[in-house]
Amino acid sequence: MTVKIPIEFSNELIEIIVQQVLNTLDEQPQNPEPINDLPPYPTRKQVKKVLRIGDERLNQWIDGGLKVIPFGKETRFDREDIRAFLTQLKI
Incomplete structure (x- = not known):
């Protein structure tokens, strides 16, 4: 059995809670x-x-233009290239 009890909050209480959350x-x-x-x-x-x-x-990022640096059998990246690529994605 489910019992539903409607609870109403005053606007003042809601504002206090919102302010506390924002401060935290x-x-x-x-x-x-x-x-x-x-x-x-x-x-x-x-x-x-x-x-x-x-x-x-x-692999999607590499296909999308993220630069790779071949290093022997490994693939490496430049940290600044990653930063620039992710910044470009956010635009």
Whole structure:
């Protein structure tokens, strides 16, 4: 059996709650970009781990213009190229 009880909040109470949430969010430290955690020339594995993406997404980025640096059998990236590419995607 389900019992539904309508609850009504006054506008004043809603405003107080909203203000408290906003104040709490302002006090939270801002997380720096995860790109800053990458080494200057990360491998595919490092990029995927730090940015929390998979092979498919990374391959889409490469197909979309993300520059790669061939390094022997590995593929590396320039951290600043990744930053510029992601900034371009947000526009």
